[in-house]
Amino acid sequence: MRERDDPEVIGRRVQRLRTQRGLTQRQLAEPAYTPAYISTLEAGRARASDEALRHIADRLGVAFEELAVGRPAHLATGLRLRLTEAQRVLADGxxxxxxxxxxxxxxxxxxxxxxxxxxxxxxxxxxxxxxxxxxxxxxxxxxxxxxxxxxxTLPERVPALRGRAVAHYLAGELRYAVYLLESALDELNRGGLHDPDALLLLYASVIGPYMDMGAHARAAQAAEFALALAPQAGDPALIARMHRSVARTLLAEGRVAEADASLAKAAELYRQLQLRTELANCHWMRGYVCAQNGELDRAEAELRQAHSMLSETRAALYRSQAAVELADVLHRRGKSQEAAGLLEGVLGDFSSERGAVHAAAAHRLLGIIAEDARDTEAAEEHYVRALSILERAGAAGDLADLCRLLGDLLRRTGRTEAALDAYRTGLGHRTAPGTTTLGPAPAQPPL
Structure with a gap:
């Protein structure tokens, strides 16, 4: 940020404003200064003191800031108000x-x-x-x-750092996303920079990558810390996001009722704050919880609502991810044709660098649907593509199950050695749960 413009720039600015107001150099100078001083200042040959600039600004009827750096009065305040309005437009989808x-x-x-x-x-x-x-x-x-x-300070930089980590996570770079978030958490906690909002934002953001990497113990610990920090946090939107993330760990631990209650709290906060995209994501997560609990009719209703809301807000990647979850429920409800159509429609939105985990999930589900239709060639192709994407992303959470599906298919088609290789790959990922993150866990917050 500029402290003060050069004397020549300030001199031209003073002369322009004085002329606009029809003042002579004497009128501008009196009673504290001389016309000669104003002349020297306007020519850029003198560096005015803050006291002199304040006198001149007062005579000209402008803010000190406008003379010193050419910034119109109240510009920063006006910009902040317009930033808040832009944030409201984004929240509306x-x-x-x-x-x-x-x-x-x-x-x-x-x-x-x-x-x-x-x-x-x-x-x-x-x-x-x-x-x-x-x-x-x-x-x-x-x-x-x-x-x-x-x-x-680091707490002030955390939102930008967290945004970068989420971009890497959605691009399938799970390890690097975790590295960024864990490094920031470690620095905050070891350095005594106890900022509840910054810590809560980081813990809520690291849960998703942990779960996809199969590091369930780390995810559960992050959720525990997030819940403990929530009463100290001041941002209700952040607290709602935390509840949405924590629900995933609760579900993994079989605590379905608590997961549902956590999502209900998040949804209520999002409604109060009128955060449309976040509310849609909450419906999506509730659909996921219902699907895991076997309530497929309720899951379908929640996911259809989420997909519809995300389509309206043009949240392209999130919409496509919700479509994959919806297709899974449709397939389980016997609507495989509709599920396949939905998946084929969104597959082009994904790649190994864009929504990698859901890209793999889409190929996995299309493989299952192809197997049901006895098209083993297409099924194998989808499984292999899903395996490649997950291995590149380091998403160990889903790799073991996918290797089992591929191994079963290879065994049924008479390729026993290839099937054994697939099973061994799956077992390798199954035997080391929670060890896929980089290095030791970050320091704990001083709760």
Whole structure:
């Protein structure tokens, strides 16, 4: 952020404003200074003190800031209000409209040297890019926000760092996402930087990658810390996100009623805050919980609602991920044709670099549907593609089950050696639960 413009720039600014107001140099100078001093200042040959600039600003009827750096009065306040409005547009599910607003605000903040507001606009652009599935752009925006906040404390940098980690996670880079989040947690906890909001944001964000990597013990511990931190946190949207993440660990531990209650709390907060995309994601998660608990009719209703809401908000990647969960429930309810059609419709939205875990899930389900239709060739192709994606992403949580499916298929088609290889691969992932993260667990928060 600029402290003061050069004397020549300030001199031209003083002369322009004085002329606009029809004042002479004597009128501007009196009673504290001389016309000669004003003349020297306007020519850029003198560096005015803060006291002199405040006198001149008062005579000209402008803010000190406007003379010193050319920033109109109340610009920062106005920008912050408009940033809040853009955030509201994004929360309503209008990511593209919000991105346009954030881009304008970023340019204005940059032009006037407002570093914090520029970082906030970059964070908004990153969130918009995440919602619309442009993961490369999202990563760049979050990296730029981190650069603007380089001189700030770690708690202030956490939202940008967390955004970058989520972009890597959605791109299938699970290990690196966990590394970023764990490193920040370790630094916060070891350094005594006990910021409840920053810690809660990191713990809520690391649960998903932990679960997909098969590190269920780490996920459960992160959920435990998040729940303990929640009463100290001040952001209700953050608390709602935490409840949504924690539900996944509760479900993995068989605590279905608690998972459902956690999601009910999240949904209520999202409704109060009118966060449309987050509310849709909450319906999606409730559908997932119901499906795991065998309540397939309720699961289908929740997932259809989530898919419909995400389609309206144009949250492309999230919509496609919800479609995979819905297709799984439809298949289990005997609606395999509809499920296959839904999967074929969204498969193009995924790749090993974009929604990797759900890309693999889509191929796995299409393989199962193909097997049911006795098309073993297509089934094997889908299983192999799913296996490749999961291995590249390090998503050990689903690899063992997929290897079993592939092994069974190979055995039924007479390829015993290949089937044994598949089973061995699956057993290798099954024998080391919770050991897939990088290094020791991060330091614990001082609860």
């Amino acid at each position: 209008r990511a593209e409209e919000a991105a346009t607003q954030y881009a304008v605000l970023r340019a204005e903040a940059e032009a006037h040297g407002l570093g914090c507001e520029q970082a906030a606009a970059l964070l908004g652009l990153g969130e918009c890019a995440l919602e619309t599935g442009r993961l490369g752009e999202a990563r760049e925006f979050f990296e730029q926000a981190e650069e603007r906040l380089a001189g700030k």
